[in-house]
Amino acid sequence: MPPKIARYLATADLPSPCLVVDVDIVEHNFGELADAVPEARIFYAVKANPADEIVDRLAKRGACFDTASMGEIELCLAHRISPDRISFGNTIKKERDIAAAYELGVRMFAYDSIEELEKIARSAPGSKVYCRVLMECEGAEWPLSRKFGCEPDMAVDLLVRAKEMGLDAYGVSFHVGSQQTDLTQYDRALELSVSLFRRLAERGVTLRLVNMGGGFPSRYRADVPSIPAYGAAIREALLRHFGDNQPDVILEPGRGVVGDAGVIQSEVVLVSSKGGDDDRRWVYLDAGKFHGLAETMDEAIKYRLLTPHEGDETVPVVLAGPTCDSADILYEKTDYRLPATLAAGDKVWILSTGAYTTTYSAVSFNGFPPLAAVCI
8 A cells, every 4th residue: 555545544534435545655656657768758558547637747847648539638738738749649540630739730640441541631731640550469468469560561651651642651559568577578579660660761751750659567466577677578588679769658557657646545345255165254245346347357456455454364355346237246266355344334445446446437327426536
């Protein structure tokens, strides 16, 4: 539990569940990553947590911003962030949103298909574009599907077409998967990137950018490498593959900046048993999949929990949310143990929940309000 959050929770009267984020930790994490890869421009992934206090603090630290929608672009502009510090990084955009972003001064766009490229060429002429390439995401706790990115051969053709359409074929992007714990994945991605640079050069297109996406971790139940270790791996791989011809580098952290800065305070609604051969207790919290904990899907992200009964004997449990939806089970296969003294009305603190929680929270599903949040 971050000390500042612990002190706040000890005196604050909050709704339950509620996320509390220490913005000082957000700033610290941003600075640590900036120091680890000083060559890179850091575009904070707004979708991870778009709280005004977070955007404002990072803007003052000189961050750039990766946005996925017009709503996020308008949020950044409302904080007086200049359009040249904003990228429209979603590869799936309405053409009217491309046009609106261009009108507001945004000049960098992602794509991964000819259809999306044609929209950008029509509505954002002359803009910088980067093509997203598919990655396998081995080693990631939250791997990404084939929804985003294209095969490398297609990326080559799409970047050639971008130049032919009058756009600035700026470079390539990839994402090694969220909560990536295998540092060698960045080396593999950069090996692919330099091969694309060479193939495009042979076809008259000079790329200058490698957008390395995110993947930087929060600390959940498993140990993860330090941010300096990620920085060393990335810098070594850049030198190994690009030598003296270093490209522009962009990083798009989300989870790694805000994840560890947040704690959800929740409440036990019910502790019960089902009978039969399974003697595990069922612990129902007032925070579930529809209250920001969507990343427990397939039990991918395994959050750390604290209770007021630390030190008491523990027993195996199944953890679930409060809604009338059978999918609202957090952990049934993963071995979770909580104190046998835990009872309805007790607090349960869910750690490292600063990222992808408020933005995943449903609006009034089953009549429950969305996840409340406070930045301190």
